[in-house]
Amino acid sequence: MIELFSADTPNGKKISIMLEEISYEYKLTKIDISSGEQFKPEFIKISPFSKIPVIKDHDVNETVFESGAILIYLAEKSKKFYDKEDRLKINQWLMAQIGYIGPMIGQHHQFHHYNPGKSNFGEERYFKITKKIYQDLDDRLANSKYLAGKKYSIADIATWPWIARHEWHDIGLKKYKNLSRWYLDIANREAVIKGYDFFKKGLVIPKP
Ligand SMILES: N[C@@H](CCC(=O)N[C@@H](CS)C(=O)NCC(=O)O)C(=O)O
The missing domain is CATH 1.20.1050.10 (Glutathione S-transferase Yfyf (Class Pi); Chain A, domain 2)
Incomplete structure (x- = not known):
C-alpha cells in the first residue's frame, strides 16, 4: 500500500493523478504546509527539504521524496507511462x-x-x-x-x-x-x- 504525504498544490496533484492513473489504492496523509507541519522532525526524516509530496511504499518499507523521483518510482513499479x-x-x-x-x-x-x-x-x-x-x-x-x-x-x-x-x-x-x-x-x-x-x-x- 502506498501512503501519500501531501498538500493540495500542483506538486501534490502530480502524484495523486499518477496514483489514479495506475489504479493504485493509496492512503492520503495530509500535511498542512500553511501551518508549518512540513517542518516537524518526523516529517523531515522522510523529506529532508521539508517539502511535499512524499510517498511511503509500505509493501517494501521505502520512502521517496521529490515529485520527479516519485513519478519515476511509481512508473517503474507499475510499468506505466514510462516506456x-x-x-x-x-x-x-x-x-x-x-x-x-x-x-x-x-x-x-x-x-x-x-x-x-x-x-x-x-x-x-x-x-x-x-x-x-x-x-x-x-x-x-x-x-x-x-x-x-x-x-x-x-x-x-x-x-x-x-x-x-x-x-x-x-x-x-x-x-x-x-x-x-x-x-x-x-x-x-x-x-x-x-x-x-x-x-x-x-x-x-x-x-x-
Ligand atoms: N522539487 C520539489 C518541490 C516540492 C515543493 O516545492 N513543494 C511545496 C508545495 S508545492 C512545499 O512543500 N512547500 C512547503 C514549504 O516550502 O515550506 C518536488 O518537485 O517535489
Missing part, C-alpha cells in the same frame, strides 16, 4: 518540468497571485518567463501529441497540474491552441479528474 523506447525524451521533459517549469511558475504565483504590488521586478520577470513557458510548450505541442512524443507519459503528468493553475497566471491559455488542446485532452481523463480533487473538496478542473 523504455521513449525514456530519453520523457526524462528530458520531466527534468525540464522539475528544474524549470515548476520553479518559475511557482515564482509567478508568489509575485503575481499571492503578493502583487510588492516587487515590480519580480512580477514582471516571472510573468515574462511564464508567458515564454506557455509559448515554448505550445511550440512543442504543435509537433507532438504529448510532451515526450506520441504517448501520454509521466512528463505530461508532471507538467499538467501547473497549467491547471492557468487562471492565476492571467496569460490566457485559450490563445495557445496546441497547449489548450493538450490541456483539455488530459483534463478529460477520468484519473486526472479524480486525482485533481484528491482532497475531495469538489474541485472542478478550470476550462481554458
